[in-house]
Amino acid sequence: MTDGGWAVVTPHALVLVIEDGGAWQVRDRRGWHEVDHADWAPEPPSIHVRWIEGDESALGLVSDERAFPTALRERVESSIVLMQERDLPGGAKVRVAIRRAEDDSLLSQVSVVGRLRGTASEQAAIDALERDARAAAGLEP
Known part of the structure; x- marks a missing residue:
């Protein structure tokens, strides 16, 4: 991600990790059932997520590669x-x-x-x- 962290699509959750003092730390972890809606924007590459409880997250991506948004969509839909x-x-x-x-x-x-x-x-x-x-x-x- 543009903040230096990573957004990871796992079978059960979206996990945001960031390096802290040489070790990777989980910054946020949310189950797919918690996603209400997500949009992908190619310019600049980003994912905007609205969570079921109403708050929102913007994930700035360093690449416009579509594999990440596709995997995210598949996981949300599978829930x-x-x-x-x-x-x-x-x-x-x-x-x-x-x-x-x-x-x-x-x-x-x-x-x-x-x-x-x-x-x-x-x-x-x-x-x-x-x-x-x-x-x-x-x-x-």
Whole structure:
């Protein structure tokens, strides 16, 4: 990476390492199920990652080699078991993803694009979609 560290794609996580006093130290480690979205930009080469909890990371790359972004995409996609989306009456879109965590357990993640109105009917629709997705994956509601 441009900061002198390395971004490493492992089977279970994205690991950022940096040299510190002659030894490599893990600066950050995040499971693939924690990635909400990632974009690759060729000029200058970088990966922009939005994490499921809402924070973001920008990884400056020293090469425009596409192998790293391709491997990252494959790992993120492999964590998705099932995804369902629904448009809500107020214009927002809700997405429920069933994802495989590092320990092979399944979990559900709810994300929203747009602005929620905060109504009881909207919350009921979100809850119903999550229940349906969890049931489709064999998870308890």
